[in-house]
Amino acid sequence: MGVSIEVSGLNAWYGSNHTLRDIQLHIPANHATALIGPSGCGKSTFVRCLNRMHETNPVGRVTGTVKIGQVDIYRDISPVEIRRRVGMVFQRPNPFPTMSIYDNVASGLRLNGYRNRKVLDEVVARSLHQAALWDEVKDELKKKSGASLSGGQQQRLCIARALAVDPEVMLMDEPASALDPVSTSKIEDLIFQLKSQYTIVIVTHNMQQAARVAENTGFFLNGRLVEFDSTHKIFTNPRDKRTEDYITGRFG
């Protein structure tokens, strides 16, 4: 099941560049939360702080607290463990190109020491079902490489790979921006189904997508969280003029 995320006093830097400023945010469990804002506003940095990826950058630095469920991810847990609990899907699908579809999905489990063939088979099948890819690939699981799939299929393969390690939170950084409309709608349908089991945070430049899939939306600008509210409120009658100006295309 998904868990809630509690962010308080979060600041992030790239070298001397202060990219996130004092972010306070409660992300509810088993909901999809969209983050929007112009390029460079800090939304991608923010999601990278939710699984400690930001600190993998040599000049990246973070202060503040991020609690996933009851766990303070910067104090109570290792970066490796947190990335098992918090899956991530990127803009460009990145399946392991030399691995089969099966091995791509099983890779996270194997890394965590699972070797039992029966368990692996079950998890691979379940994850591919969850990612709505099973029917398209079930006959070629071990014959075809992940890289031989279409862009949309590759992205769903990456989602299956992330789901295989049974995370509590799924972070998605523009997961459909490189996909055609049909593949995009499959990813959106998927997000809609997955949020009953996982907490989903999605960064998107596509505001209609945010409106379609997310219950809540946060608007970032210049490293600050300007407004966070129900998606309905944000897209029909936002409180902050800057939010309104951005979503109506008056700047950005």
Add this chain to the structure above:
Amino acid sequence: MTRIQFHRKLDDLKERLLVMAGVAEQAIQRSVEAYRTRDISICDLVDRSEVAINGFEREIDQMALDLLAMEQPMAVDLRFILAVIKINADLERVGDQAVNISDRVRQMQGFPAAELPVDIPRMAALASAMVRKALQGFIEEDAGVAKAVLTMDDSVDELNDNAFLALSTLIREQPEWAPQALSALMIARNLERVGDHATNIAEDVIFWVSGADVRHHLSA
């Protein structure tokens, strides 16, 4: 991401609606002028206005539909387009009321002129003022101005109620005046409806500007 073309199209839509509003307002004034002077040639002008108003209605709906389909408007822009679609329908109905009034004036031509206990020009002035005020709120994007229209509606309703009482009494007591009295009653009813349309327009302006739904006496 500044959407210059989109905002230009929104400006065009607003301008077009205001042109239509001007024609609708004029149609009401003309129909009441026809009533006052019993000049049938003015009724013909009202009919022509209505044809123009119907054309505007189709054009504005098409512009709004295109913007919804092509631009995916959000927030204040989405509320604006929804408001325009509804105001458009109300203005078209204002045009219909003008035609109804001028049709009644034509019918009254067949009967001797009568001194009727109803102040149609006063009702018309009030209803027209409501339309003007609602449109002023639309032009100035001012929910406060639009709100003032909601209170004005009570006065028009009261005049209509008074007209009903006075004219029904006249019909009962002097049945020979019934045809003229019935026509005047219908005209008063038409003007009361114009006031209702102005109220709808004001509510749509408030929704557009502030996001608040004040229909049916709801405060938000």
